[in-house]
Amino acid sequence: MARALYYLYRALLGAPATFLAWFRERWEKMDLFDESHVAEARTNPWFTLGGMWYWVWMLVIISGVVLMIYYVPVTDQAYHSIERIQFNWRWGPVPIGGMVRGLHKYGADAFIILATMRVYRMWFTGEYKQGNEFSFIIALLLLIVGMYSGLTGYLLIWNQRALWATKVMATFPTYLDQNPAWLPGGALINWTNQGKTTAQILLGGTSIGPATVTRFYAFHFMLSFIPMVFFELRVYRRGFKRMNLSHWSKLAVFGIILAIAIMVPAALGSPANPEVTPNPILSDWYFLAMYQFLKLQDPYLATVLTVSIPFLVLGSMFLDRRPERAWGQRQIFNWIGIGGLIYFVVFSFLILNGIADIHRDAPIWYYTMGLFLLIGYGQDWAYVMARDGKRWYQTFHGFFVAFILVAMSANTLYHYFGDIRERNILAKEAMPRVLAQLQAVNPAAISDQAFDWLEKNRPAMNLWLTSHTGPDKPPGMELWRVHVALWLLIIAAGTVVGLVRWGARQEALAQAAAAKAKPKAKAV
Amino acid sequence: MQENQRRLFLKTVTSLPILGGAVLAVSAILRYFKPTAMGGPAGLVAPPDQAGSADQPVAALSELTKPWDFKDFIYIRQSVEYSSRKVQGAKIPGFVVRLPDAQADPKDPKTKYLVVQRICPHLGCTFNFVKDPNELAGSYNYNPPAPTHPYFACPCHLSVYDPTRKQEAPLIGPLPGKVVSGPAPRPPRTMSFDIKDGQIVITGTEGGGVG
Numbered sequence: 166m167a168r169a170l171y172y173l174y175r176a177l178l179g180a181p182a183t184f185l186a187w188f189r190e191r192w193e194k195m196d197l198f199d200e201s202h203v204a205e206a207r208t209n210p211w212f213t214l215g216g217m218w219y220w221v222w223m224l225v226i227i228s229g230v231v232l233m234i235y236y237v238p239v240t241d242q243a244y245h246s247i248e249r250i251q252f253n254w255r256w257g258p259v260p261i262g263g264m265v266r267g268l269h270k271y272g273a274d275a276f277i278i279l280a281t282m283r284v285y286r287m288w289f290t291g292e293y294k295q296g297n298e299f300s301f302i303i304a305l306l307l308l309i310v311g312m313y314s315g316l317t318g319y320l321l322i323w324n325q326r327a328l329w330a331t332k333v334m335a336t337f338p339t340y341l342d343q344n345p346a347w348l349p350g351g352a353l354i355n356w357t358n359q360g361k362t363t364a365q366i367l368l369g370g371t372s373i374g375p376a377t378v379t380r381f382y383a384f385h386f387m388l389s390f391i392p393m394v395f396f397e398l399r400v401y402r403r404g405f406k407r408m409n410l411s412h413w414s415k416l417a418v419f420g421i422i423l424a425i426a427i428m429v430p431a432a433l434g435s436p437a438n439p440e441v442t443p444n445p446i447l448s449d450w451y452f453l454a455m456y457q458f459l460k461l462q463d464p465y466l467a468t469v470l471t472v473s474i475p476f477l478v479l480g481s482m483f484l485d486r487r488p489e490r491a492w493g494q495r496q497i498f499n500w501i502g503i504g505g506l507i508y509f510v511v512f513s514f515l516i517l518n519g520i521a522d523i524h525r526d527a528p529i530w531y532y533t534m535g536l537f538l539l540i541g542y543g544q545d546w547a548y549v550m551a552r553d554g555k556r557w558y559q560t561f562h563g564f565f566v567a568f569i570l571v572a573m574s575a576n577t578l579y580h581y582f583g584d585i586r587e588r589n590i591l592a593k594e595a596m597p598r599v600l601a602q603l604q605a606v607n608p609a610a611i612s613d614q615a616f617d618w619l620e621k622n623r624p625a626m627n628l629w630l631t632s633h634t635g636p637d638k639p640p641g642m643e644l645w646r647v648h649v650a651l652w653l654l655i656i657a658a659g660t661v662v663g664l665v666r667w668g669a670r671q672e673a674l675a676q677a678a679a680a681k682a683k684p685k686a687k688a689v
Numbered sequence: 690m691q692e693n694q695r696r697l698f699l700k701t702v703t704s705l706p707i708l709g710g711a712v713l714a715v716s717a718i719l720r721y722f723k724p725t726a727m728g729g730p731a732g733l734v735a736p737p738d739q740a741g742s743a744d745q746p747v748a749a750l751s752e753l754t755k756p757w758d759f760k761d762f763i764y765i766r767q768s769v770e771y772s773s774r775k776v777q778g779a780k781i782p783g784f785v786v787r788l789p790d791a792q793a794d795p796k797d798p799k800t801k802y803l804v805v806q807r808i809c810p811h812l813g814c815t816f817n818f819v820k821d822p823n824e825l826a827g828s829y830n831y832n833p834p835a836p837t838h839p840y841f842a843c844p845c846h847l848s849v850y851d852p853t854r855k856q857e858a859p860l861i862g863p864l865p866g867k868v869v870s871g872p873a874p875r876p877p878r879t880m881s882f883d884i885k886d887g888q889i890v891i892t893g894t895e896g897g898g899v900g
Contacts, residue, residue, distance in 0.1 A: 372779030
């Protein structure tokens, strides 16, 4: 342990220089739009995604500039100005307005599809390895920028979907003011009211008002245009070809988007009405899965998790440190990608059809998430065993598996035995019987009284108290505390063991270096 | 030597305004971290933010005679705004619900009425008053236990509130409208009201929420 700490200290001393060298190498290798994959693109269409992506981005910006001429970014005129652009599109005040708007909208959709496909290509082929981390980070960052540009874009129409998406989006940051007391610095952030201030900046006031659409217009423009300026600067300095794409391919992409724009005119929805939330109300397609995700849990947690998705992706990228890039040799990471894709598709499907059961489903999703990781880990375990010719117990990562198992059980228990009475499966099953007995005595008895009775007379059902403890309830054994303690224990033990092993490896390396250096010294 | 000192003087003289400008720019950013809207114990927005709003009558008692009669209304909440008008009116939708007599205190006529803001405390959509249990089960993913009664239900993320039951809201105390389904963290925001000349008159609102 002491040796390990010594090597850690030395590594920390050298960290700035190491980081600078690391950064420089990756900055040089950074690939923005597959411009360094010219040879691959000739035979493999997956490598034309970058060029197509950039081409679509240009189309969107050009059509957006045309729309700018006619669009009025003021809350009470936005919808009508778009109506004016969309209809009368042949002879009206805006020639081919509907077509240009369709090009803009479907171009933006294509941008997000291509960006997603490219991120997945890079993920599944391990393209971020061998010093290409920055290319992946840029690809992911541009996907997120594209999604936010899309969000701020569909808000500009100021129809019902836009209004309610704006409300949800502006309410999100207010949860920044509701950090739990145990979080370090949480109370300070709560005191400064960052969340409310951010919401006010987004809305241009304390509520949705005349300035709101103007603000979103500025955000939309900024998000779409500024990354392109940076990209053009890099093209100018490095002098590579912008789009690794033949003119015919460009024409084909343009033709497909234009054909869709003409055949399926971009939707307009009904004008925003702050008094009625339509039922159902849906976001644009790329946010549907996250929308469904929000229904399943506490909003503070949901906000934190939603914001941390990209960071989790980047974090797991940095965990994939082996040099292997072949499909069968990095199964955990494949399963992370497959899992993400499955959740995206299934959640979107569920919300579109309105068939999810939010009381039943959450533990299933948590379970499958752990299951994907365990399957991936099992395959990886087998691979490493075969690769290194070792026995099964020599390559087993007990801490990792324990961590996942604890996570799976925590979420399942939380959902099935939670103290919130209507969500507690045991209480829900027992309630009708209790109600029948109560009604035998008093015909006016209601379910609420049955739940009360259960709470008083069957305390075992509340053994697994989760988060809520009122004045009428003893704090008891709070499940999440037990699980957090278990987690921290596993993480601490894993860190110590890992550190000791790392120290031993450093020691061996140092000894090998010394043994190499010795004969040289003698020769001199 | 002389030369160097002159240089130093010139450099100092030119850098002072630049530094001053930098400090000003940074202070504008730092200002962002100074609280404006105060989140008091009740989540109420403190006076600097909330300009006084006049009392607004929203419903006549004659409209709310039977149990579970309800009326939706819009209350205009004024808040300070940096515009030529100085204030901006936010439309706060609300519900008045006539509760069954069993729920009310016979001595206090105000307890017969429940007045809440319709802005969902989850993520700000406007929730509905749903009387049909089949609609609750079909559209809001909640099967109310029998005997059933109307609920507040939000179409966005399917939060359902029970107007007959109370729930502890953090830092505020028990409020009517217990969350019985969905992700909402607390019961609906409240409005204070009086009964004057056979009218329900709104006298104030709880802060927070995007209007």
